[in-house]
Each structure stands twice: as C-alpha cells, then as structure tokens.
Amino acid sequence: MTDTxxxxxxHAQARLxxxxxxxxxxxxxxxxxxxxxxxxxMTAGNLSxxxxxxxEADYVRITKTHEGRTPATYVDLTETGRAAFHRYTRTLRALLGETS
Structure with a gap:
C-alpha cells in the first residue's frame, strides 16, 4: 500500500x-x-x-469472558489497529490537502 x-x-464505512x-x-x-x-x-450481526x-487484520482484540454466570464480550483496539488508523487519517488528510 502506498502513502496515497x-x-x-x-475504509468501509462501518469499520471506519x-x-x-x-x-x-x-x-x-x-x-x-x-x-x-x-x-x-448497529445490529449485533452487522457489528460482529x-x-x-x-x-483478522489484527486491528482489534475480542475478549470473551464471564461476569458471574453471564457471558461478556469486550473489544479493544490493538497497537497494530491504532497505527493503521493513524496512517489512515494521515493519508486521508494528505489526500484532502491538509498539512496536519
């Protein structure tokens, strides 16, 4: 992937x-x-x-656990995902002609 x-x-709207x-x-x-x-x-199916x-891209981490007897799912952004989002926003700004 190039800088542009x-x-x-x-880039897919929902994932963004x-x-x-x-x-x-x-x-x-x-x-x-x-x-x-x-x-x-979003619906549960669409979000899932x-x-x-x-x-799959290692941008998020899904953690499934239990709180008492109730299943719980947590989501966080990995360092890979954080870096990818930073590159994405930097590239978008460059394409729009912004400098920061």
Whole structure:
C-alpha cells in the first residue's frame, strides 16, 4: 500500500466507525460489545461481521469472558489497529490537502 492509498480494511464505512470509536478510548481500555453496538447503532450481526474482519487484520482484540454466570464480550483496539488508523487519517488528510 502506498502513502496515497487508504487502508481497505478500515475504509468501509462501518469499520471506519468502529475503529474511530475504539481509537477514542485510551490505550489499554476496552468497551463491551453491547455498549459499542449501542454507541454505533448497529445490529449485533452487522457489528460482529465487521469486528471479525478487523480481528483478522489484527486491528482489534475480542475478549470473551464471564461476569458471574453471564457471558461478556469486550473489544479493544490493538497497537497494530491504532497505527493503521493513524496512517489512515494521515493519508486521508494528505489526500484532502491538509498539512496536519
């Protein structure tokens, strides 16, 4: 990928929204799947599909656990994902003619 190519994994509108939401979290923070779903207004199936693609690219980490007897799923942005989002936004700014 060149400096003028947008990352196709992130570029899909739904995945861009997911990555942008996760990038807003502090490093090391994570968000529950239901909270992310609510925040983005996506169906569970649609969000799962996009998270799977991001996970395959090592951009997000999915952690499945239990809180008591209730299953819980958490999502966070990996360092690879954070770097990819930084490159994506830098490339987008360059394509738009912005300098910062």
């Amino acid at each position: 190519e947008l990352d196709p994994v992130i 929204r997911v990555v942008a939401a996760l990038a807003a979290l502090s490093r090391g923070d994570r968000i529950s799947f239901p909270r992310l779903q609510q925040l983005l207004g 599909t996009h998270l799977r693609r991001l996970e």
